[in-house]
Amino acid sequence: MTEEDxxxxxxxxxxxxxxxxxxxxxxAGDSALAAEAEAHRxxxxxxxxxxxxxxxxxxxxxDFAARRVARARRIPAGLPQWAAIAATLVVGLGLGxxxxxxxxxxxxxxxxxxxxxxxxxxxxxxxxxLASNDQSGEPLRxxxxxxxxxGNLCRSFSGDSASGLACREGEQWRIEGLYGSxxxxxxxxxxxxxxxxxxxxxxxxVIAGEPLDAAGEVAAQRRGWR
Amino acid sequence: xxxxxxxxxxxxxxxxxxxxFAFALSRNAADADDLVQSAAERAMRSAAxxxxxxxxxxxxxxxxxxxxIDTVRARGRHAxxxxxxxxxxxxxxxxxxxxxxxxxxxxxxxxxxxxxxxQREVVALILIDGLGYRETAEALDLPIxxxxxxLVRGRKALLTLLGxxxxx
Numbered sequence: 589m590t591e592e593d594x595x596x597x598x599x600x601x602x603x604x605x606x607x608x609x610x611x612x613x614x615x616a617g618d619s620a621l622a623a624e625a626e627a628h629r630x631x632x633x634x635x636x637x638x639x640x641x642x643x644x645x646x647x648x649x650x651d652f653a654a655r656r657v658a659r660a661r662r663i664p665a666g667l668p669q670w671a672a673i674a675a676t677l678v679v680g681l682g683l684g685x686x687x688x689x690x691x692x693x694x695x696x697x698x699x700x701x702x703x704x705x706x707x708x709x710x711x712x713x714x715x716x717x718l719a720s721n722d723q724s725g726e727p728l729r730x731x732x733x734x735x736x737x738x739g740n741l742c743r744s745f746s747g748d749s750a751s752g753l754a755c756r757e758g759e760q761w762r763i764e765g766l767y768g769s770x771x772x773x774x775x776x777x778x779x780x781x782x783x784x785x786x787x788x789x790x791x792x793x794v795i796a797g798e799p800l801d802a803a804g805e806v807a808a809q810r811r812g813w814r
Numbered sequence: 815x816x817x818x819x820x821x822x823x824x825x826x827x828x829x830x831x832x833x834x835f836a837f838a839l840s841r842n843a844a845d846a847d848d849l850v851q852s853a854a855e856r857a858m859r860s861a862a863x864x865x866x867x868x869x870x871x872x873x874x875x876x877x878x879x880x881x882x883i884d885t886v887r888a889r890g891r892h893a894x895x896x897x898x899x900x901x902x903x904x905x906x907x908x909x910x911x912x913x914x915x916x917x918x919x920x921x922x923x924x925x926x927x928x929x930x931x932x933q934r935e936v937v938a939l940i941l942i943d944g945l946g947y948r949e950t951a952e953a954l955d956l957p958i959x960x961x962x963x964x965l966v967r968g969r970k971a972l973l974t975l976l977g978x979x980x981x982x
Binding site: 589636637641643 | 917959976
């Protein structure tokens with residue numbers, strides 16, 4: 589190890605105690621070396637601080653275990669688009685039931701008056717879950733909560749292999765968009781990263797102002813999402 | 815062999831660090847997210863190779879880094895012009911050097927951009943992540959002396975690129 593390598597190893601806390609004491613003494617007696625140590629410490633701290641914002645879980649894969657199930661149960665081809673989408677969401681919720689509006693009492697999406705509305709587990713998640721809580725064990729995650737231009741509350745959600753947006757209308761959550769991922773495996777991950785571009789575009793198109801913060805989300809829930 | 819739930823727990827716990835490593839390697843948000851997600855996928859497929867109780871982070875860093883090397887090689891072969899565009903973009907980026915003591919992310923990434931790949935990866939693991947020399951050597955399959963000397967060259971170059979804050 590060169591003297592320079594040793595100096596930096598000391599700076600990084602990599603030297604054995606006896607060696608560290610020796611280098612410490614050398615640095616203490618050499619103001620140029622002490623200044624260099626300080627400059628490098630500052631730079632390292634600055635680098636870490638600069639990278640802190642990317643230390644987020646936002647792009648975390650939603651639920652690894654559920655994803656395996658979803659992979660094992662690919663949606664058969666040939667279904668109408670909306671059914672395939674809804675079925676993807678069902679698989680994403682881990683319920684294993686096809687949606688169809690006929691007796692599917694635990695289907696997460698039903699058709700009422702020509703509109704898709706949230707039901708069962710999706711309805712419950714939209715009503716009960718808070719994005720500010722730890723949602724890592726939930727099959728479905730709530731993303732943003734915000735008001736649309738009509739003043740209604742909207743919430744984005746993502747399951748294992750589908751994501752979407754629902755807006756409050758009366759006592760129901762109307763599905764404004766539902767995006768399934770039936771593409772390649774890498775596509776799943778991209779979507780689970782919270783970054784389905786279609787969902788992002790939809791949110792941008794309907795949002796008025798800023799999304800609610802944690803306190804706003806709790807308050808909105810207390811008011812029954814009105 | 816680890817159970818799937820152990821594996822999932824480890825992957826979740828280390829996700830933010832992996833994402834940061836991917837950012838440091840690729841210096842580009844879109845590439846970083848693709849990279850860390852591909853790494854998670856590859857890790858899942860080869861989960862049997864990871865033994866519960868051994869260091870999951872080093873193993874994941876290794877997978878991420880190897881994937882990145884593959885990506886860089888593939889781009890080098892097929893799309894040299896992308897490299898030129900990337901470099902062109904970074905040359906134009908120079909946010910008021912010296913006027914701000916704090917290093918922001920784009921400035922840090924622009925500086926990392928100028929380092930050779932072999933220095934960038936040790937800087938990312940040791941300086942930014944705080945991984946030990948030995949763990950870094952294991953993750954990168956390098957002798958510890960090589961890690962140490964690459965780190966010295968990389969950090970000195972970075973100090974010059976980012977401007978010495980203690981020189982007044």
